Amino acid sequence: MITLIDVHKSFGALQVLRGIDLHVTKSEVVVVIGPSGSGKSTMLRCMNALEPIQKGKILIEGIDITDPKTNVNKVRQKIGMVFQSFNLFPHKSALENVMLAPMKVQGKSRQEAEAVARDLLAKVGLDEKAGGYPDQLSGGQQQRVAIARALAMQPDMMLFDEVTSALDPELVAEVLNVMKDLALGGMTMVVVTHEMGFAREVGSRLIFMDGGVIVEEGDPRQMIANPREDRTQKFLGMVL
Amino acid sequence: MDQLTKYYFNWEILRDTFPLLIRALGIVLELLVLGLIFSFIFGLILSLMRLSRFRPIRWIAGAYVDFFRGLPLLLLLTFIYYGLGLVGSRSGLRFLILDPIPAAVLGLTLCYAAYSSEIFRAGIQSIHHGQMEAARSLGMTYGQSMRYVVLPQAIKIVVPPLTNELIAMIKDTSLASVITTPELLFRAREKMGVVANPTPLTAAAIVYVVFTIPLIRLAARLETRQGRRRSPVDVSADIAGQLPKGAGPV
Numbered sequence: 179m180i181t182l183i184d185v186h187k188s189f190g191a192l193q194v195l196r197g198i199d200l201h202v203t204k205s206e207v208v209v210v211i212g213p214s215g216s217g218k219s220t221m222l223r224c225m226n227a228l229e230p231i232q233k234g235k236i237l238i239e240g241i242d243i244t245d246p247k248t249n250v251n252k253v254r255q256k257i258g259m260v261f262q263s264f265n266l267f268p269h270k271s272a273l274e275n276v277m278l279a280p281m282k283v284q285g286k287s288r289q290e291a292e293a294v295a296r297d298l299l300a301k302v303g304l305d306e307k308a309g310g311y312p313d314q315l316s317g318g319q320q321q322r323v324a325i326a327r328a329l330a331m332q333p334d335m336m337l338f339d340e341v342t343s344a345l346d347p348e349l350v351a352e353v354l355n356v357m358k359d360l361a362l363g364g365m366t367m368v369v370v371t372h373e374m375g376f377a378r379e380v381g382s383r384l385i386f387m388d389g390g391v392i393v394e395e396g397d398p399r400q401m402i403a404n405p406r407e408d409r410t411q412k413f414l415g416m417v418l
Numbered sequence: 419m420d421q422l423t424k425y426y427f428n429w430e431i432l433r434d435t436f437p438l439l440i441r442a443l444g445i446v447l448e449l450l451v452l453g454l455i456f457s458f459i460f461g462l463i464l465s466l467m468r469l470s471r472f473r474p475i476r477w478i479a480g481a482y483v484d485f486f487r488g489l490p491l492l493l494l495l496t497f498i499y500y501g502l503g504l505v506g507s508r509s510g511l512r513f514l515i516l517d518p519i520p521a522a523v524l525g526l527t528l529c530y531a532a533y534s535s536e537i538f539r540a541g542i543q544s545i546h547h548g549q550m551e552a553a554r555s556l557g558m559t560y561g562q563s564m565r566y567v568v569l570p571q572a573i574k575i576v577v578p579p580l581t582n583e584l585i586a587m588i589k590d591t592s593l594a595s596v597i598t599t600p601e602l603l604f605r606a607r608e609k610m611g612v613v614a615n616p617t618p619l620t621a622a623a624i625v626y627v628v629f630t631i632p633l634i635r636l637a638a639r640l641e642t643r644q645g646r647r648r649s650p651v652d653v654s655a656d657i658a659g660q661l662p663k664g665a666g667p668v
């Protein structure tokens with residue numbers, strides 16, 4: 179579904195990704211961990227062309243998104259993305275946040291979009307908050323709306339970038355539970371997180387990044403219990 | 419005191435002048451409405467050009483804005499009306515000869531588009547880039563993201579400074595008197611010549627101020643209200659600020 183081949187990315191002189199190879203298959207839940215600045219967010223942002231890359235190839239369902247002839251707007255419709263800072267549209271209610279893209283991008287009618295949006299809000303446990311504006315919702319609620327908003331485009335895969343890092347501890351679980359349900363439903367997911375419990379329980383593969391490369395990858399439980407690399411061991415020692 | 423009243427607040431002259439000025443007010447409103455519409459549309463386009471990915475487009479818009487911000491409006495009006503008019507009548511290029519009102523609207527538009535584009539640009543840039551990214555990641559085009567996500571939020575932010583532009587434009591319409599536009603100041607000066615008394619200027623001042631002072635109050639109110647409403651937005655921007663800024667093309 180997602181294939182990265184020797185991806186290099188730099189900001190000016192700063193090399194952030196130095197040759198990433200990764201293949202994510204259907205219904206896989208790939209959990210990405212690594213120290214701050216190791217390039218996790220950048221890798222995720224490259225996957226839906228929010229950042230251009232300097233070298234390598236990124237294929238989404240076989241389509242090369244680094245090819246300038248590719249319509250990235252089309253490809254992005256297949257990829258849902260959820261951000262650490264929620265990025266809900268503050269001038270729109272929860273319901274309207276979820277409805278906007280289906281109406282404008284997929285050309286759905288208002289009724290159709292609203293039906294889908296209400297379904298999704300119910301799925302993330304927010305049916306009674308549909309009319310609320312982002313600033314009237316808690317962080318956990320906002321993040322669940324953001325997940326519903328991404329799901330409204332019926333994506334084939336979802337990218338999560340530290341989506342619980344900005345949340346108060348007591349709100350983390352409600353968001354992780356929504357993500358867990360999604361994973362159980364067969365969604366293909368790439369999840370950057372420091373929640374090792376989630377990685378162990380839900381992840382089908384764990385990836386440890388450092389310095390712009392993938393240092394180690396493997397089965398989450400095994401890797402957490404017996405990391406092969408020193409750097410992985412050190413990092414796990416800090417977060418566990 | 420008598421002298422003062424006689425020359426500046428001459429009741430009879432005031433009474434004669436006001437109806438004249440009220441009629442001239444129609445022209446002021448015409449200049450204002452047309453100038454506002456054209457300059458805001460053009461200003462919005464300029465601001466989008468200045469935020470373009472393409473350097474030449476940014477450069478052209480930037481040069482335009484700098485030039486017209488630096489140019490005295492009075493000079494521009496004189497150039498459009500007398501300068502172009504002269505060339506038009508000498509060379510037979512009749513389209514260069516503009517009537518006073520179109521000439522004034524053109525001058526106001528060219529200058530105020532430059533001013534308002536700076537306001538629009540600041541407004542758009544004050545919207546956190548995460549908004550654009552969220553919209554793009556949903557598959558919206560750049561244009562759709564601007565139209566449905568960024569601009570509606572930016573509009574709220576630019577209303578107070580645009581109100582200040584409106585106030586400035588009301589006052590600047592009086593410059594059109596120099597190119598014989600029969601607006602307020604022009605009529606007041608005409609009347610002053612006839613009665614040999616500056617009271618008509620007092621009357622004009624009253625009319626201007628009656629319009630501008632409520633707007634000045636309104637702008638101040640909008641600014642304080644926005645200052646209060648900004649705080650929750652700033653908090654969420656701070657959270658987002660911990661993320662590295664994605665400055666790449668989205």
Ligand SMILES: Nc1ncnc2c1ncn2[C@@H]1O[C@H](COP(=O)(O)OP(=O)(O)OP(=O)(O)O)[C@@H](O)[C@H]1O
Pocket residue numbers: 189192194212213214215216217218219220221662663664665666
């Ligand atoms: N738009 C940008 N311009 C310049 N440098 C950037 C930009 N975005 C990221 N960087 C830099 O790239 C490096 C990797 O950033 P990235 O956000 O991918 O790290 P991360 O692994 O997600 O870290 P964190 O855990 O803190 O989120 C950092 O040094 C960061 O400062």
Ligand SMILES: [Mg+2]
Pocket residue numbers: 218219220339340
């Ligand atoms: Mg990050």
